[in-house]
Amino acid sequence: MEKFNDIYQRAVERKGSTQMLQQLLAKPASKRQLVALSDDDWLEEFTRKVFQSGFYWSVINSKWAGFREVFWQFSVEKLLMMPPDMLEQKASDKRIVRNYKKVKTIPENAFMIHEVTQQHGSFSQFIADWPSEDIIGLWAYLKKHGARLGGNTGPYTLRALGKDTFLLSRDVESYLRAHKIIDGGLQTKKSLTAAQAFFNELQQQSGLSMQELSLIIAYSVGDNRVGISQQQ
Template sequence: METYRAIYERALERKGSSAQLEALLSQPLSTAQLQRLSDDAWLEEFTRKIFQSGFYWSVINAKWSGFREVFWDFNIDKLLMMSPEMLEQKAADERIVRNFKKVQTVPENCYMIYETAQQHGSFSNFVAQWPSTDIIGLWQYLKKQGARLGGNTGAYALRSMGKDTFVLSRDVEAYCRAHEVIDGGLHSKRSLTAIQAMFNDLQQQSGRSLQELSLLIAYSVGDNRVGIAS
């Protein structure tokens, strides 16, 4: 496996300067910042990422104010009381993308968040306390307990909300295959365990977050040009 320094130096060469490269690296939220997020915000972001999956993100974002109106700003207490009949009505509302299977995930993930919060004080506290050294374990929790949060959907939602996580983008996957970290299915238990181990090692070498390391790997490979963001 490559060292952190080798990855950083290659990304640095592609981006032109340390200042340019560092400007492209974003930071996750702290544990305290994550704990202050509302559980409603998690439901909203999970729903956004579910609808963005396989669709033009710009279309979903353009209609998002309609989603917020239809689903009461993703208020968990209100949505827990929603009847199946009302859900069907909302699924047919022209203010949203009318995909019933995806609409069904709103109450399902609402209940998952509520149940998790009952055990951990809040869903935000649960996520905030989850160790980055086993972030794939959190991915698996979302996949198993939630609805349509497997694959990259859960990871992208976590990243968007500020939880420290790597993301298996095309560039990161290509890097892992080129350096023989994985040779099978991307989301198999064996592959995910190997990728987590790689990131844990890089984190020990560098002291950087998983988010920064994920971005650095992406910037060190693929179709990158000097001075151009990946």
């Protein structure tokens, strides 16, 4: 298994300089920033990622103002009181992408968020308290208790709102397979456990966040070079 310094130096070489690489990295949100997010914020981002899956993101983003209007700014409280026949009406509204199966996830994920809030005070507190060294456990929770939050949908939502997580992007997956860290299915328990162990090891070596490590690995492989000579 490669050491962190080897991966980091290759990423630096590919990006042209340490400064260039650092400009591409971003830190996750602080625990305080995460806790400040509302339940509605989480429902909105879960819904955005559910709809972006399998669609051009630009199409979903262009209609997002319509989504917010139709679904009451993603108010968890209001959506929990919505009768089933109203959901069918909303699913056919021209202001949104009319996909009933995905629209159904909105009240379902609202219910999940509500249940977590009842137990933990707020959904954001629950997310903020979950240790990143077991981030795959949080992925599994969202997949089991949420609607259409498996695969990369849950993790991409976490990343979007600032929770420290690595992502199994194509470049990261390519690296993990090339270095025999995972084999077989990407989303199997064996592969996810091996990926988590690898990132935990890199974190111990570097002191960096899972997010930064994930980005560094992605920048160390794949078709993402920057044509800038190494600066002294």
